[in-house]
Amino acid sequence: MCGLDVALAVIGGKWKPVILYHLQGGPTRFGDLKRLVAGISEKVLIQQLRELAAAGVLLRHDHQQVPPKVDYALTPFGMTLVEALKPLCDWGTRNRSKIAEIMPSRPQNVVAA
Template identity: 50%
Template sequence: MREQMDDSVQKKYQIGVEAALEVMGGKWKPLIIYHLMTGRKRTSELRRLIPGITQKMLTTQLRGLEKDEIITRQVYNEVPPKVEYELTPYGWGLKPALDHLCYWGEDHLDKIYGDKSKVLEEFHDS
């Protein structure tokens, strides 16, 4: 039997995908998680890897992922301050789901556009 959460914290979901989407849903969180799967990153690295995200949005999304214990934030006592983010063991549990989304997305591009490598190449060149 599952432990009951405090009523003020407990949320009701009809299906598990609702809970998953609350934690990792949206446009930016899956991209942040995906890039952290290759190793710890500084904020500036994530900004370069995710074109189109604003600093404010990146900070908001990182805070949310940290609150949900998907990532950890390491602050180094340096001048200027150095901050790095990495996936927690709990966050690594999302890898299979993101891998499947990536495979499906590539198949989708292939179905819609034919040669997905050209689409991806154009995206990376822009």
Template identity: 50%
Template sequence: MNEPQNHYTNGVLMTLAVMGTKWKPLILCHLVDGPQRPADLKRAVQGISSKVLTDQLRELERDGIITRTIFNEVPPHVEYAISEYRQSLVPVLGVMANWGEARIDFLKQSGVAVDLTYTDHEKYEL
């Protein structure tokens, strides 16, 4: 894991430090729906390897963005959720989704064959 830096020239760099990989925003999008087990996240985030998912979850937990709850049951299991304070990231995800959808519309109008599988704007509203 990378250690967080101590100086940022602007707030965008801090946001990218937290959400900068392609996987973290996708993981967070699925956690907006509620707590998830790692296996559920792996199925939902298509193309992510188990190792990368584990690494990304650890970084998000280290940064205080998500919480990890261990259930002492048989068999034991773990769930991840967006931390209460970090719910403020949810509208950021909504802005990212809206911009991406507008970009897809632009590309379609330009004759580019592009498709969008999923839209759900209500989940990004606080």
């Protein structure tokens, strides 16, 4: 049996792969993620980050300061997931124009590569 069901249980949904893409560069503050993941609400971002942290894919670091400073970083386990997503990202980049023809109502610039 294919492990796709297991992978989708971790990254399923509209936003989690995009969040992971933006975390691959290193620890990222919540406000920066909110700006990078265009179109996501603060409530949904918080929920998605909590689910990814619960799955062991990322770590939440609260710096315990005022004003609040919180950042998120991939765990080594999370990095393996990002590596698995890279071919899918490459496929999307190669086929962006074809998908735009087939699905013109879909946003084409959700992730700027």
